[in-house]
Amino acid sequence: MIEDxxxxxxxxxxxxxxxxxxxxxxxxxxxxxxxxxxxEVDYSFLKRNSSGGFKSMNSITNETEKLAIRVKLDxxxxxxxxxxxxxxxxxxxxxxxxxxxxKMYNNEVNDITNFATQTGKxxxxxxxxxxxxSFILSVSxxxxxxxxxxxxxxxxxxxxxxxxxxxxxxxxK
Numbered sequence: 001m002i003e004d005x006x007x008x009x010x011x012x013x014x015x016x017x018x019x020x021x022x023x024x025x026x027x028x029x030x031x032x033x034x035x036x037x038x039x040e041v042d043y044s045f046l047k048r049n050s051s052g053g054f055k056s057m058n059s060i061t062n063e064t065e066k067l068a069i070r071v072k073l074d075x076x077x078x079x080x081x082x083x084x085x086x087x088x089x090x091x092x093x094x095x096x097x098x099x100x101x102x103k104m105y106n107n108e109v110n111d112i113t114n115f116a117t118q119t120g121k122x123x124x125x126x127x128x129x130x131x132x133x134s135f136i137l138s139v140s141x142x143x144x145x146x147x148x149x150x151x152x153x154x155x156x157x158x159x160x161x162x163x164x165x166x167x168x169x170x171x172x173k
Contacts, residue, residue, distance in 0.1 A: 031079065031082075032077060032078040032079025032080060032082060032084065032129070033077075033078055033079070033084070033159075034075060034076070034077055034078075034084050034086060034127065034159060034165075035075070035076045035078055036073055036074075036075050036076075036155070036165075036167055037073060037074040037075075037076070038071065038072075038073050038155070038167065038169060038170070039072040039073055039074060040070075040071070040072040041069070041070075041071050041072075041153070041169045041170060041171050042069070042070045042071075042072075043067060043068065043069045043070070043149075043171060044056045044057070044067075044068050045057040045058070045059065045060055045061075045064045045066070045067060045145070046064070046065060046066040046067075046068055047061070047063040047064055047065055048063075048065055054066065060145060060146050060149065064145055065142060066140055066141065066142050066145070067140070067141045067142075067145045067148060067149055068138065068139075068140045068141075069091065069138065069139050069140075069141070069153075070136060070137070070138045071091075071136070071137045071138070071155065071169060072134070072135070072136050073134070073135055073137070073155075074132055074133070074134050074135075075125065075127065075132065075133050075134075075135065076127075076131070076132040077127035077128065077129055077130065077131050077132075078130070079129050079130070080129055080130065081129055082129060082160075083126060083127065083128055083129065084126075084127050084159070084160050085124060085125065085126050085127070085159070085160050086124070086125040086127075086157045086158070086159065087123070087124050087125075087157060087158045088123075088156075088157055088158050089125070089137065089155065089156070089157045090155070090156050090157070091137075091139045091153070091154075091155060092153075092154045092155070092156050092166075093148045093151040093152065093153055093154070094151055094152045094153075094154060095147060095148075095150070095151035095152070137155075152168070153168070153169040153171055154166050154167060154168055154169060155167045155169055
C-alpha cells in the first residue's frame with residue numbers, strides 16, 4: 001500500500017515539475033531581446049563652397065561649419081514569439097560626464113517634392129519576432145563641432161521595458 005502511494009506521489013511530483021519546467025522554458029523563449037549591430041560610423045567636416053552648398057574637408061579648421069555623422073546599423077529581434085520596440089533613438093556625445101542629447105534622422109526618404117527629398121525622425125521601431133532591419137541614421141551638427149568630435153559617441157534608445165540602452169559608437173575611420 002505504501003509503495004502504491006509512493007508511486008502515485010512520484011507521478012504527481014513529476015507532472016508538476018514538468019509543467020513548471022515547460023512554463024519556464026516557454027517564458028525564456030518569449031523573452032529575447034533587441035540586438036543592435038553597428039556596421040559603420042562615418043563622419044565628415046563640412047564647409048560652405050562658392051555656390052552655397054557644402055564641401056567635405058579632412059579636418060576641423062576655422063572654416064568648418066558642420067559635422068555630419070552617419071551610422072549604418074542592423075537591428076535584430078531575437079525573441080521567438082514577442083514583438084519588441086525601440087523608442088527615442090538618439091545620438092549622445094559624452095564629455096567629462098556631461099552629455100548632449102541629439103535626435104537622429106532615418107535616411108529613408110519620406111517625401112519627394114520638386115525641390116528636395118525629406119527624411120524623417122525615427123520615433124518608434126516595432127520589430128516582429130526573428131526580424132532584422134537595416135537602417136542608416138544621420139545627424140548634422142553646427143555647434144560645438146570640435147567638442148563633440150573629441151567626445152565619446154553613443155547611440156541610445158528605450159526598449160520594450162522602458163529601460164534606456166546605450167551603445168558605444170566607434171568613430172575611427
